[in-house]
Amino acid sequence: MLVLDLNNIFVMDTEAIVIRIKTPSGDMDSSVDCPSLLNFNDLLVAIRDVMPEATVTAFEYEDEVGDRITVRSDEELKAMLSYYYNTMNEQRMNGLLPDPLQIFPRAGKTPGIRNIHGLKVNTRPNPANDCTHTVPDSMTNNSYVLSCSLKKSSAELKRILSNGQINALDIHYQEQLGHGNGGTVYKAYHVHGKRVLAVKVIPLDITVELQKQIMSELEILYKCDSPYIITFFGAFFVENRISICTEFMDGGSLDVFKRIPEHVLGRIAVSVVKGLTYLWSLKILHRDVKPSNMLVNTRGQVKLCDFGVSTQLVNSIAKTYVGTNAYMAPERISGEQYGIHADVWSVGISFMELALDMFPYPQIQKNQGSLMPLQLLQCIVDEDPPVLPVDQFSEKFVHFITQCMRRQPKERPAPNNLMDHPFITQYNDGNTEVVSMWVCRCLEDRRSQQAQGRV
Ligand code: ATP
Ligand code: MG
Numbered sequence: 001m002l003v004l005d006l007n008n009i010f011v012m013d014t015e016a017i018v019i020r021i022k023t024p025s026g027d028m029d030s031s032v033d034c035p036s037l038l039n040f041n042d043l044l045v046a047i048r049d050v051m052p053e054a055t056v057t058a059f060e061y062e063d064e065v066g067d068r069i070t071v072r073s074d075e076e077l078k079a080m081l082s083y084y085y086n087t088m089n090e091q092r093m094n095g096l097l098p099d100p101l102q103i104f105p106r107a108g109k110t111p112g113i114r115n116i117h118g119l120k121v122n123t124r125p126n127p128a129n130d131c132t133h134t135v136p137d138s139m140t141n142n143s144y145v146l147s148c149s150l151k152k153s154s155a156e157l158k159r160i161l162s163n164g165q166i167n168a169l170d171i172h173y174q175e176q177l178g179h180g181n182g183g184t185v186y187k188a189y190h191v192h193g194k195r196v197l198a199v200k201v202i203p204l205d206i207t208v209e210l211q212k213q214i215m216s217e218l219e220i221l222y223k224c225d226s227p228y229i230i231t232f233f234g235a236f237f238v239e240n241r242i243s244i245c246t247e248f249m250d251g252g253s254l255d256v257f258k259r260i261p262e263h264v265l266g267r268i269a270v271s272v273v274k275g276l277t278y279l280w281s282l283k284i285l286h287r288d289v290k291p292s293n294m295l296v297n298t299r300g301q302v303k304l305c306d307f308g309v310s311t312q313l314v315n316s317i318a319k320t321y322v323g324t325n326a327y328m329a330p331e332r333i334s335g336e337q338y339g340i341h342a343d344v345w346s347v348g349i350s351f352m353e354l355a356l357d358m359f360p361y362p363q364i365q366k367n368q369g370s371l372m373p374l375q376l377l378q379c380i381v382d383e384d385p386p387v388l389p390v391d392q393f394s395e396k397f398v399h400f401i402t403q404c405m406r407r408q409p410k411e412r413p414a415p416n417n418l419m420d421h422p423f424i425t426q427y428n429d430g431n432t433e434v435v436s437m438w439v440c441r442c443l444e445d446r447r448s449q450q451a452q453g454r455v
Pocket of ligand 2: 180
C-alpha cells in the first residue's frame with residue numbers, strides 16, 4: 001500500500017530537522033535531533049568537519065526569492081531556523097515533504113574557531129562502527145532487514161552523517177519512478193533518515209534460504225563508496241518481495257533523455273568510466289551497463305546503478321523475465337566466457353545510442369525494455385559493429401566508441417586505457433555544471449511539454 005504521511009503537519013522547534021551542507025564536492029546531510037539546542041559554533045564545526053581544507057567562518061542560506069543571507073552568530077542562526085520552520089509548515093500545508101535546510105559555507109581568511117562546544121549534529125547512536133546489520137534470529141515474520149548508515153567520502157563524514165537502519169515501516173512510498181525487467185522503482189521518504197530514497201521492489205518467489213543468500217551477497221554494496229556509484233542504504237524482504245533502498249537521483253536515468261550533445265556526453269562518459277573502474281577495482285563486474293542504469297541529478301552528478309553483485313538475485317529475476325539483454329557484448333550473447341571487456345562493449349553501445357538517439361542496430365527494435373529474444377540479437381554476434389558517423393561527431397568520440405565496440409574482447413581498451421583515452425581525458429575537467437545545466441534544462445522542457453499536453 002502506498003502511503004504519503006501528511007499527518008503531524010506543523011513543525012515544532014523541538015522537531016528534528018535535516019541540514020544540508022552544500023560543499024564543492026557534494027551535499028552532506030546532517031540530522032539535527034534538537035535544533036533548539038544548536039548554536040552557531042556547533043554548526044560551524046560540523047561544516048569544518050566536512051570541509052577540512054577550507055577556513056569557513058560563516059555560512060549562508062537562501063530566502064524565498066533566492067537571495068543569500070549570511071549567518072555569523074547565534075542570533076542570525078535563530079532567524080534562519082525560524083524562517084526554515086515557516087517554509088516547512090508551508091510545504092506541509094501544500095501536501096509536500098519539507099526540503100532539508102540548505103546552507104552554503106563561506107570561506108574566510110581568519111583561522112577557525114575550535115570546537116569548544118562539542119559537535120551536536122546528529123545524536124543518533126551509531127553502533128557497530130557505521131554499519132548495523134539486523135538479522136532476526138527467526139525468520140518467522142518473513143521480514144529480513146539489513147541496513148547501514150549513510151556512506152560518504154570520509155570516515156569523519158560517516159560519523160557526522162550516520163543514520164539509523166532502514167526497515168519497511170519507516171518508508172513512505174510516494175510516486176512510481178519506473179518499471180524494469182524485474183521490479184518497480186518508487187520514490188519514497190525515509191522517516192528516520194529524513195531523506196528521499198529510490199526503492200526498487202522486486203517480487204521473488206524464493207525460499208528463506210535463498211533470501212538469506214541474497215542478503216549476504218548484497219553486503220558488498222556497503223563497501224561501495226564512490227561518487228560515481230549510487231549509494232546503497234539498505235535492503236529488506238517483506239513476504240515475497242525484496243526492497244532495495246538507494247539514493248534518489250532527481251534527473252532519472254539517461255534512457256529517457258533525447259539526443260545528448262557530445263560535450264555533455266563526454267562528461268557523462270568520464271563519470272561512467274570512473275564508476276566502472278571503481279567497481280572493477282573491487283572485482284565487481286557491472287554486467288548490466290545500459291542507459292537506464294546510468295542516473296543523473298540536477299547537481300550534475302552521474303552514477304551507476306543495478307550492478308549484479310548478487311548472483312542469486314540476478315538468477316532469481318532471470319527465472320521470471322525471459323530474454324537477452326540487447327546491450328550485452330557479442331561473447332555474452334553467444335554464451336562464451338566474459339569479463340571486464342564485456343562491460344566495455346556495453347559502454348560503447350550505450351554511448352552510441354545516447355549520441356544517435358536510436359539503438360545502433362536498426363534491425364533491433366527495442367520497444368519496451370532491453371530484453372529481446374536471443375535470435376534477434378544474432379546480428380550483434382555476426383555483423384561488424386556499427387560506427388558513429390564521422391561527419392557528426394568528433395574524431396576522438398568516434399574512436400572511443402569504435403575501440404569499445406571491437407568485436408574481439410581483448411582488443412577493447414582495458415580500464416587504464418579507457419581513462420587515458422583522449423575522449424575521456426578531454427572531458428575529465430571536473431565540470432559538473434555542464435551536466436547540471438543540461439539536466440535542469442531537459443527537466444524544464446519536459447515539465448512545460450507536460451503542462452502544454454494538459455491544456
Ligand atoms: P532493469 O530492470 O533491466 O534494470 P530498468 O533499468 O529500465 O531495467 P529499473 O531498474 O527497474 O528498470 O528502473 C526503472 C526506472 O526507475 C529507471 O529507468 C529510472 O528511470 C528509475 N530509477 C531507478 N533507480 C532510480 C534512482 N535511484 N533515482 C531515480 N530514478 C531511478
Ligand atoms: Mg535499472
